[in-house]
Amino acid sequence: MAFLAAARRTPFGDVYAEFSEGETRSIDEASRQATVLFERKGGGPIDLRDLTRYGRFGVKGRGASDWLRSKGIAFPERINTLAPIASRTLDIVRLGAEDYLFLPQSVEQSASLSALRTEWEADGLPRKGFNAWREEVWAWFHISGTDVAELLAKTCPVDLNADRLPVRSVVQSRVAQMDCILARTDRAGNHGFDLFFDVASASFMMRSLRELGIG
Amino acid sequence: MKIMNCPLNGPRNISEFTCFGPVHDAFDAQSISDSGWSHYLFYHENKAGIIREWWRHTPSNYFFIAERHTVTDEIVATYSPSELPRTESKS
Numbered sequence: 001m002a003f004l005a006a007a008r009r010t011p012f013g014d015v016y017a018e019f020s021e022g023e024t025r026s027i028d029e030a031s032r033q034a035t036v037l038f039e040r041k042g043g044g045p046i047d048l049r050d051l052t053r054y055g056r057f058g059v060k061g062r063g064a065s066d067w068l069r070s071k072g073i074a075f076p077e078r079i080n081t082l083a084p085i086a087s088r089t090l091d092i093v094r095l096g097a098e099d100y101l102f103l104p105q106s107v108e109q110s111a112s113l114s115a116l117r118t119e120w121e122a123d124g125l126p127r128k129g130f131n132a133w134r135e136e137v138w139a140w141f142h143i144s145g146t147d148v149a150e151l152l153a154k155t156c157p158v159d160l161n162a163d164r165l166p167v168r169s170v171v172q173s174r175v176a177q178m179d180c181i182l183a184r185t186d187r188a189g190n191h192g193f194d195l196f197f198d199v200a201s202a203s204f205m206m207r208s209l210r211e212l213g214i215g
Numbered sequence: 216m217k218i219m220n221c222p223l224n225g226p227r228n229i230s231e232f233t234c235f236g237p238v239h240d241a242f243d244a245q246s247i248s249d250s251g252w253s254h255y256l257f258y259h260e261n262k263a264g265i266i267r268e269w270w271r272h273t274p275s276n277y278f279f280i281a282e283r284h285t286v287t288d289e290i291v292a293t294y295s296p297s298e299l300p301r302t303e304s305k306s
Contacts, residue, residue, distance in 0.1 A: 079223060080275075096275065157216075157228045172224060172275035174231055179274040 011139065011202040014053040017110060046145030047188065048209060052202065055110035057117050058134030060099040063127025068092075068100065071119065075100060082168040082183050088112045093170055093183055101134055103194070107187075139202035142185070143209065144192025152193070154212050156182070162191050176208035221272045222279050222295050235269035238280060238299070265291055267299075 008016050059067070068075050076083045076094040084091050084105065089112045093101040104113050120128065143152070149160040156175045158165075160182065165171065171182045181196040197205060217229040237260070242251065260266075263286050270281045270293070280299055282291040 096277065157231075172272070173227065174274060181274070 010050065010052040011199060012050055012052070012206075014050070016135075017053050017055060017108070044146045044190075046143065046148055046151055046213060048206070049142045049144075049188070050202070050206075051107055051140040051142055051194070052199065054107040054140065055104060055113045056134050056138075056140060057102045057113055057120075058100065058132030059102075059120060059129040060096065060132045061129040062098060063125065064098040064100055064129030067120065067123065067125060067128040070123075070125070080170040080172065082170055082185065088116060090116065091185070095170070095172065095181065098129060099132070100129075101132075101196075103183075103185075134196070137199055138196045139199040139205065141195040141197075141202075141205065142187060142192055143195060144186070144188040144190050146191060148191050148193065151209075151212060152182075155208070156180075158182075160184075160193065176205050176212075178205065180205075217290075219270070219281070219290055220293050221275075221277065222293055223277045224272055224275055227272065231273055233271045233273050235271060235278070238267040238269060 010016065065075065073085055073088075073092065074083070075092055079094050079096060082091050082093045082103075085102075089105045089109060091103045091105055093103065095101060102113060102116060104110050120131075145151075149162065149165075152160050152175065155177075156171075156173055158171045158173045160171070165184055167184050167186055169184050172179075173182065174180060175182070175195060175197065178197050178201055181194075183194040183196075184192070185194050186192050187194070195205070218226050219229050219232050220226050221232070239255070242255065247255075265282050265284050268281050268283055269278060271278050278296065279293055280296055281293045283289070284291060
């Protein structure tokens with residue numbers, strides 16, 4: 001089992017952080033590995049980071065909201081919104097009436113996320129939603145830069161400019177002709193979005209965004 | 216690109232949506248007659264005019280109701296299924 005866990009890798013060959021057996025890498029290192037999509041005079045670079053290896057946890061289905069209430073976790077009233085859970089150093093993203101995604105506020109600190117997952121798994125409630133396996137089925141990129149909205153406008157039909165889409169907004173739309181969730185987190189310190197999409201298409205997404213940067 | 220207004224996500228390109236066909240009246244599968252089953256399976260109204268249909272916003276997997284004119288293909292209205300009265304004739 002340990003061998004299988006250690007062998008699990010993301011589409012780009014990274015070992016999943018939760019199974020790295022002592023191997024640690026911080027967001028700083030992930031930053032150094034960022035792919036610069038393009039750099040424009042005066043606009044600065046647009047960076048793309050692959051965060052697929054980092055932990056995330058999704059619960060959806062009937063009972064998911066009730067389970068959160070039972071744990072005293074306040075969730076956003078509006079769908080398509082991200083909110084911090086201060087006591088747990090986690091962010092919660094509400095994607096549907098009974099569809100939630102938990103993200104660590106700092107990607108390399110997954111202890112709080114693991115604790116939440118353990119709590120959910122151990123809970124004997126008959127209806128508590130089901131595990132949506134977001135860490136398995138979704139790739140997780142972060143794209144950021146001053147002109148990120150301009151780049152994404154080539155492929156995403158929603159206006160992502162900073163004045164139209166404030167921090168903690170979430171958009172469920174299409175990027176590179178694929179279904180994609182965009183959450184404005186600004187986690188690299190500038191205008192940026194977390195992208196969640198089909199993990200099997202991670203390579204396609206990377207190539208598509210690179211081509212858009214060039215073109 | 217044709218634009219459709221999703222009740223949850225707002226106006227989006229029609230390519231983000233999937234049609235799931237006309238809204239039918241619910242029936243009791245245990246008590247319905249053979250002719251009722253037959254009508255349900257093999258007869259469709261195919262009305263020229265405004266019909267109610269199930270649509271899904273695919274990226275968010277949100278299902279809703281759209282009223283569409285089958286001749287002009289104009290989308291007249293979209294709304295949440297919760298606004299669809301269960302007792303109303305729906306197609």
